[in-house]
Amino acid sequence: MARLSIKRLIRHRLWDEDDARRVLPAEALARLQQRVADSEARHNGEIRICVEASLPLSYLWRDASARERAVTMFAKLRVWDTEHNNGVLIYLLLAERRIELIADRALSRCVAAEHWQALVDAMGAAFRAGHFEQGLIEAIDAVDALLVAHFPRDAGATAPRLNELPDAPLLR
Known part of the structure; x- marks a missing residue:
């Protein structure tokens, strides 16, 4: 195993769910949940947040990236399975910030990959500074703006909006 891989393995083994709960306590999770709910009232998309303290050992052994894990969680959490195909997963890996x-x-067809990367880069400063809640709020707001622009809620809709995914962040 290469030296960098050992370093990465140690970094990930030092983080656990208790650490995740320290950086995002119950009050912060409640605020994030409300932010998602408020956002979803303005568009037909679905936003799901997943925060993992560290990667599973199987991912570390094969030197998988945070992106690979996020794609897996996108599928496991069924974000891909929304009615309008416009769900978004906001994934945070604490061990690597x-x-x-x-x-x-549907949303990917409307937004260039470079735009997504620019949003991620802009939020990176908050995470590097340890401001995890603020970084996630910025992520929700950025995704909200895109969903409102491309999939706004029908202004004349009288029926309650179907909420297809939980609004509460998943902490692992």
Whole structure:
């Protein structure tokens, strides 16, 4: 195993779910959940947040990236399975202070990959500074703006909006 891989392995083994709960306590998770709910009232998309303290050992052994794990979680959490194919996963990996935005095909057709990367880069400063809640709020707001622009809620809709995915962040 290469030296960098050992270093990465140690970094990931030092983080666990208790650490995740320290950086995102219950009050912060409640605020993030409300932010997602408020956002989803303005568009027909779905936003799902997944925060993992570290990668599973199987990912570390094969030197998988945070992006690869985010794509897997996108599928496991069924973000790809929304009615309008416009779900977005906001994925945060605490051990590497990495954020990944994974959008379903309908929204991906509207937003260039470079734009997604620019959003991730802009939010990176908050995570590097340890401001995880603020970084996630910025992510929600950025995704909200894209969904409102491309999939706004029908202004004349009288029926309650179907909420296809949980609004509460998943902490692992």
